[in-house]
Amino acid sequence: MSDLEASLKGWDPDPVTSSDALSPDPALALAAVLETPRPFLVDGELPPLWHWVYFLDWPAHGDLGADGHPAHGRFLPPVPNRRRMFAGGRLTITRPLRVDGVAERTSSLSHVAVKRGRSGEMVFVTVRSEFRQEGGLRMVEEQDYVYRSGESETRSSYATAPRQWPEAAAAWQQRFTGDSVRLFRFSALTANAHRIHYDEPYAREVERYPGLVVHGPLLAMLMTELARRNRAESPISTVDYRLRRPVFAGTPTLVTGTPDEDSAEMTVLSAPDTVVAQAKVGFA
């Protein structure tokens, strides 16, 4: 048994339920950060993944670790010297949540797996959440987080990111470059104090990235938003996404979509053959 596996023995956190009155304000602020064309909230319905600006935790300042991330939390694995990344997830929407109405989220630990990848040993933690409003189940979500233990390695493979816009033949396309202001505003909106997103000396010197890291949730949203804008008549009912490589502020990326009858394959490219994020979006 590896040290990582040993540290997880007996870890079995209980489910937790929280509620949110779903004020429209966070959604309107998110629309500004994403530069979403009007109308933002048709019939008050939250677009797919926009619930990420709700149900937020604001731990006391003293309860944050040196990385800005909470030092303790229900679904944070007891891994020594923990380093975390958002790796992917799946969302099924039966009926969208509506703003201006209390909604409830129940989260539980779904799955823990220690795996060995190109970057060494890591633990994948999947958290499953059910969202209810007006007594009905509206969405089921699974989110995969990856945790590593120990000091950051030198990430020399990231240092040579190209500085040109990637090109692709996909039907839907949108250019995107993360900049520090947008990353800061997205961190604030998602109550994410992780320093890799806004503290460049920390990102470079401590976590050894070549720059600020673009949020995984932001990349996932760019993909669903491109699909939503191009298929306004068909509501999105499923999203399955994976974050494959970190993206850094200043890196020109291309968000692409290749539609099919009832789904679309989405990617974020940092070079024509480098997929940094991918998603499959299903239309109802």
Ligand SMILES: CC(C)(COP(=O)(O)OP(=O)(O)OC[C@H]1O[C@@H](n2cnc3c(N)ncnc32)[C@H](O)[C@@H]1OP(=O)(O)O)[C@@H](O)C(=O)NCCC(=O)NCCSC(=O)C[C@](C)(O)C(=O)O
């Ligand atoms: C995830 C990394 C570390 C895998 O690392 P790797 O490349 O070394 O892995 P691999 O060699 O591709 O695969 C190894 C195993 O892992 C599995 N695997 C591989 N990927 C996934 C995935 N997504 N979900 C589930 N499983 C996955 C894969 O299927 C395989 O399993 P197997 O051995 O059973 O076949 C690597 O792909 C990576 O660095 N991705 C980018 C992560 C990223 O940049 N996230 C956004 C920034 S962090 C963030 O936003 C955070 C936030 C918001 O601040 C906050 O929550 O705190």
